[in-house]
Amino acid sequence: xxxxxxxxxxxxxxxxxxxxxxxxxxxxxxxxxxxxxxxxxxxxxxxxxxxxxxxxxxxxxxxxxxxxxxxxxxxxxxxxxxxxxxxxxxxxxxxxxxxxxxxxxxxxxxxxxxxxxxxxxxxxxxxxxxxxxxxxxxxxxxxxxxxxxxxxxxxxxxxxxxxxxxxxxxxxxxxxxxxxxxxxxxxxxxxxxxxxxxxxxxxxxxxxxxxxxxxxxxxxxxxxxxxxxxx
Numbered sequence: 001x002x003x004x005x006x007x008x009x010x011x012x013x014x015x016x017x018x019x020x021x022x023x024x025x026x027x028x029x030x031x032x033x034x035x036x037x038x039x040x041x042x043x044x045x046x047x048x049x050x051x052x053x054x055x056x057x058x059x060x061x062x063x064x065x066x067x068x069x070x071x072x073x074x075x076x077x078x079x080x081x082x083x084x085x086x087x088x089x090x091x092x093x094x095x096x097x098x099x100x101x102x103x104x105x106x107x108x109x110x111x112x113x114x115x116x117x118x119x120x121x122x123x124x125x126x127x128x129x130x131x132x133x134x135x136x137x138x139x140x141x142x143x144x145x146x147x148x149x150x151x152x153x154x155x156x157x158x159x160x161x162x163x164x165x166x167x168x169x170x171x172x173x174x175x176x177x178x179x180x181x182x183x184x185x186x187x188x189x190x191x192x193x194x195x196x197x198x199x200x201x202x203x204x205x206x207x208x209x210x211x212x213x214x215x216x217x218x219x220x221x222x223x224x225x226x227x228x229x230x231x
Contacts, residue, residue, distance in 0.1 A: 008194055008195065008200065009182070009185055009194075012185075012200060012203070012204050012207075013181065013182065013222075014038055014039060014042070015204065016181060016204065016207055016208065016211070017039065017091070017118075017120065017181075017224060018042060019208060020177075020179050020211065020224055020226075021118055021226075023046075024043055024046065024047055024086075024087065025046040025047065026046065026047065027043075027047045027048070027086040027087055028047070028048045028050075028084065028085050028086050028087075029043055029047050029048065029049045029050070029085065029086065029087045029088070029089065030049075030050050030051075030052070030080075030084075030085045030087070030088045030089070030110065031049065031050070031051045031052070031088075031089040031090075031091075032052050032077075032088060032089070032090045032093060032103070032107075033052070033053055033090060033091065033092070033093035034051030034052060034053045034059075034069070034089075035053060035055075035058060036058060037051050037053075037059070037067060037069065039089060039091060040067055040089065041066075041067055044065065044066035044067045045066060049066065049067045049068070050067070050068045050069075050070065051067055051068070051069045051070065052069075052070045052071075052072050052073075052076050052077075053069070053070075053071065053072075054071065054072065054073045055071075056071040059071055074097075074099055074102060074103050074106065077103075077106040077110065078106075080110055082109050082110070083109075083110070083111065083112040083113065083115075084110050084112075085110050085111055085112065085115060086111075086112055086115050086116070087115060087116045087117075087118070088107050088110065088111060088115070088116070088117045088118070089118045090103075090107070090117070090118070090119050090120075091118070091119070091120035092120050092121070092122075092222075094119065094121060094161070095121060095122055095158045095159055095160065095161070096152075096156060096157070096158065096159070100159075100161070100169075101169040104166055104169040104170045104173070105169060105170050107170065107173070108170035108172045108173050108229060111173075111229040112229070113229060113230070113231045114228065114229060114230075114231045115228070115229045116176075116226060116227070116228060116229075117166075117173060117226070117227040117228075117229070118224070118225075118226055119166060119224070119225045119227065120181070120222055120223070120224050120225075121161070121163075121222065121223055121225065122158055122160060122221070122222060122223075123180070123218075123219075123220055123221060123222055123223045124144055124160045125218060125219055126180075126182070126183075126219050126220050126221035126222065127144055127150065127160075127221065128141050128144045128145055129219055129221075130186065130221060131144065133187065134186055134187075134189075144160075163175065163178055163223055163225050166225065166227060167227070172229055172230055173227040173228070173229055173230075174227060174228055174230065175225060175226070175227050176226045176227060176228045177212075177225075177226040178217065178223055178224070178225050178226075179211040179212060179217065179223065179224040179225075179226075180210065180211045180212075180213075180216055180217030180218070180219075180220030180222070180223060180224075181207070181211060181220050181221070181222040181223065181224050182207070182220055182221040182222050183207060183210055183211070183216050183217075183219065183220040183221070184203065184206060184207065184210075185203060185207065186221070188203075211224075
């Protein structure tokens, strides 16, 4: 699968994430929970990329030149030596993992000193807004406000966690930047206009502009967190 074949929002989300991460060259990159592999494949031309995912069928259907794809889970991480990677990508994974604290600790071990961890996660306040404004699901909105978890049709229970918990689980990692993502997109209910390239372009520009403004970041559906391992 190529980025152009993704659903419109997922395509723009990938592009927005690449903008926030920047470009790399000569790095060793791990994508944990790589799914379709589009994210890591973007960097494979100029970097060494390893993608790990438990879904063998997804990996089999999406192979990319320059990406070593491994079917597995947290147990695969123990096969790599300390300080094996410059960059680790973990996007929309930890909410669904029962051993997420152990995973983040492994990330800390695997990162080189000064290395970068990119985590994409659900943001509870944004999810409350989604339930109330878009889905008219007031019961679930109240459940989320009360601290309960949610669920995704494809992946099961969403166990929310706060951005700062990543530092708690792995004290050697420090949050360097938090970006908001998907702040306005779904508030536009006209499904047809979302297919128009001019609308997508303007929405992308607006999403980029507010991603680093606290008031909008706080209500975004997702947070993109960049953490740095201490040197």
